Structure formats: C-alpha cells, structure tokens
Amino acid sequence: MDNAMVALTAVTRSLRLELAGFQSQICGLDQRVTTVEAQAASWTNRDQEFLHLHNRLTDLEDRSCRNNIRLLGIPEGTEGADIPSYLRDILPKLTDTTFDPPLEFQRAQRLSPKRQDGKGRPRPIIACILHHGQARQLLQTARTQGPLLLGTLEIRLSADFSRETAERSRAFRSLRPHLRHLNVKFGLFEPARMWIIKNGESRTFYDPEDLRMFLEGLHDTSQKMETTAQSSPPLPGCTEPSPGSWPARDCARP
Numbered sequence: 001m002d003n004a005m006v007a008l009t010a011v012t013r014s015l016r017l018e019l020a021g022f023q024s025q026i027c028g029l030d031q032r033v034t035t036v037e038a039q040a041a042s043w044t045n046r047d048q049e050f051l052h053l054h055n056r057l058t059d060l061e062d063r064s065c066r067n068n069i070r071l072l073g074i075p076e077g078t079e080g081a082d083i084p085s086y087l088r089d090i091l092p093k094l095t096d097t098t099f100d101p102p103l104e105f106q107r108a109q110r111l112s113p114k115r116q117d118g119k120g121r122p123r124p125i126i127a128c129i130l131h132h133g134q135a136r137q138l139l140q141t142a143r144t145q146g147p148l149l150l151g152t153l154e155i156r157l158s159a160d161f162s163r164e165t166a167e168r169s170r171a172f173r174s175l176r177p178h179l180r181h182l183n184v185k186f187g188l189f190e191p192a193r194m195w196i197i198k199n200g201e202s203r204t205f206y207d208p209e210d211l212r213m214f215l216e217g218l219h220d221t222s223q224k225m226e227t228t229a230q231s232s233p234p235l236p237g238c239t240e241p242s243p244g245s246w247p248a249r250d251c252a253r254p
Helices: 002-064 083-095 132-145 163-174 176-181 208-231
Strands: 068-072 105-110 125-129 148-150 153-159 185-189 193-198 201-205
Touching (some): 002 163, 083 105, 083 125, 083 148, 083 153, 163 176, 163 208, 176 185, 193 208
Antiparallel strands (some): 068 125, 068 153, 105 125, 148 153
8 A cells, every 4th residue: 555655656746747847848838939929920010111112112113214205116126226316306206296405315225135036026115305394295195196107107105114013004904894894984094093983982093903892892783783673673654774775885084
C-alpha cells in the first residue's frame, strides 16, 4: 500500500511538472500570437500607405504627361530623322488649325524598339508640346473634328496617360454599351472618371469595378420590375403597348 502511494505521488508530481511546462509554452505562444497580430495590423496600415503612395505616383505621372500627345497610324520612316520638324509640318494640316506661335516640342519619339521584320502596326509617336494651351487645342480639335486623314490613312490623336490610368479608361469604355442598354446618361472625362445620371441623380465613378457593381444592381432591379409587370394583370380598359410602339432612344452623351 505504501509503495502504491509513493508511486501515485511520483506520477502526480510528474504530471504537475508537465502541466507547468505546458502552461509556460501556452503563455509563450499567446505572446507570439499577440506579436503576429500586431505585425499584421501594421502590415495592413502599410498596404494602405502603399496604395496611397501608388495613387499619388500615378497622379504625378499623369500630370507630367499633360502636354503630351499620342499619335497612332503614322507609317514608319515617314517622319525621317527629325520628328519634331515633321510633326510641326503635318499637325496643322491634320487638324486644319493655324498655330501662332508655331508648335514647339520639348521632345518627340517613337515608342518601343523597331521590329526587325518591318511588319505589324506602326509604333505610336509620343510628343511633348512646349505650350499647354496648344496641346489642349490639338486634343479638342481631334475630338470634335472626327477622323484625321493623312492622305488615305486615318491618324488617331489622343492624350497620353500612365498605364494604370489608360487601363481604367479602357475599362470604363467597355461598360458604355451596358450604360446605353440601361438608358443611363453618361460622360467619360479625363483622365479616367465616369459621370452618370439616372433618375435625376448624378454620380461620379473613379473605379470601373465600382461602376460595374452599380450597373449589376440596376440590371437586377430592372429584371425584377419586368418580372413584376409581366405577372401583373392589365388594368381594366387598358391595353398593353405593342412591341416597337415606343421610340428607341439613346441617352448616352456623345
């Protein structure tokens, strides 16, 4: 009996020691988890700071390109060795505009290396105009005048933005058919923001994904209203309009 008590006491002492060790380990793990959580919170703040800095960098890049114009469609080699002189000669003819003083360029160049086989589309030309007013005048004329023709070739003249801004603008343009389908008035403004008006309420979107979610909500609401109208019986003495009786309209701004 005494031997059994001694063995039981030894086992109990051993279990207590093991439990104390486990408790110490758990306290250490708890401290490590607290440290990791604090680091994760700081990383979240750093992500927000990084996003803020990235947006500021994109804005600064866009602002530095305010005097830039991008020309697409000019055949390779026609500009010769002096691109500014070539543009100074053809831009007034393309836009049917007289510039006083004459156009002055800080720089002008083709983008990306020239292809060895000479195939593919001509590389775009980026030109930085010295006077901001002349750059705005060229862009405004290109928007209102329509296609710019160099002989039989159609030349596209547009503003130059950072890659991120150009991608956002492209995403906004891809949503224009959906805006027309939902009879939403809209306008795409530089550098990349979409203005819409629906039911007398105007909104401005800077992120294409936000606009996509907004349009999905409008589409779901429209479908529910159509389902309700189809399931409801017509009022006495009223006839439903025949298909095509309502004039089609496009509320989109040009």
